[in-house]
Amino acid sequence: MAEGDAGASLGKIPQHVAFIMDGNGRWAQARGLPRNAGHRAGRENVRRVLDACGEFGIKHVTLYAFSTENWKRPTDEVRGLMNLFENATDSELAELHRNGVQIRHLGRQEGLSPLLRNRLNHAAQQTRNNTKLVLSIALNYGGRAEIVDAVRRMIEAGLRPEDVTEESLSRYLYTAGLPDPDLVVRTAGEMRLSNFMVWQAAYAEYYSTPTFWPDFDREELRKALASYDQRHRRFGQLDQQAK
Numbered sequence: 001m002a003e004g005d006a007g008a009s010l011g012k013i014p015q016h017v018a019f020i021m022d023g024n025g026r027w028a029q030a031r032g033l034p035r036n037a038g039h040r041a042g043r044e045n046v047r048r049v050l051d052a053c054g055e056f057g058i059k060h061v062t063l064y065a066f067s068t069e070n071w072k073r074p075t076d077e078v079r080g081l082m083n084l085f086e087n088a089t090d091s092e093l094a095e096l097h098r099n100g101v102q103i104r105h106l107g108r109q110e111g112l113s114p115l116l117r118n119r120l121n122h123a124a125q126q127t128r129n130n131t132k133l134v135l136s137i138a139l140n141y142g143g144r145a146e147i148v149d150a151v152r153r154m155i156e157a158g159l160r161p162e163d164v165t166e167e168s169l170s171r172y173l174y175t176a177g178l179p180d181p182d183l184v185v186r187t188a189g190e191m192r193l194s195n196f197m198v199w200q201a202a203y204a205e206y207y208s209t210p211t212f213w214p215d216f217d218r219e220e221l222r223k224a225l226a227s228y229d230q231r232h233r234r235f236g237q238l239d240q241q242a243k
Contacts, residue, residue, distance in 0.1 A: 023188025023212030100132030109142035143198030
């Protein structure tokens with residue numbers, strides 16, 4: 001199927017979709033498996049979802065992989081997740097690069113292992129000129145931490161108070177140069193952002209599905225996009241102004 005053909009029946013396709021990949025642990029527990037088995041299944045599903053995003057013509061995808069709060073989880077689970085991230089950034093890189101995917105890391109590198117930092121930086125460097133799809137991995141990421149880090153960098157850069165605007169602050173966020181998400185999709189039925197892209201998602205449409213992330217497939221993505229297609233984005237304006 002040609003790129004974008006899958007979305008032919010939809011009126012509009014979001015340029016940027018951000019996913020809160022929730023429910024891996026509950027998916028595993030429902031099957032009598034350890035939680036890390038669910039995380040492994042979730043990792044495998046990323047590949048399928050990225051393929052589907054390409055079919056629908058989505059150009060920017062952001063995955064909420066690990067939050068700054070997730071360090072509070074049990075040590076074995078955190079260690080298993082870090083091993084998954086280290087292996088994925090190594091094993092998936094060649095195929096993603098071959099398919100024209102640009103990889104970006106969003107989040108703090110402090111606290112990550114030297115191996116994982118090196119692999120993330122290598123992936124970003126190797127794929128920096130790819131343009132088919134931009135994949136941003138929010139790992140050791142927190143929306144509030146991102147704003148704090150941006151303000152610190154602005155102070156270090158010597159910006160004056162009168163230089164601080166929404167536009168200038170956006171240039172110091174992890175997402176500098178990326179469009180804001182049009183649609184935030186959360187799996188496993190939760191109805192909150194959980195400190196994810198709290199600045200960038202101010203006007204994003206939100207879609208929640210009870211489907212756990214390992215089961216979120218092309219048809220589930222189509223449902224999310226169909227819901228988005230029915231939304232009328234006003235950005236604080238009246239209907240007649242937003243046309």
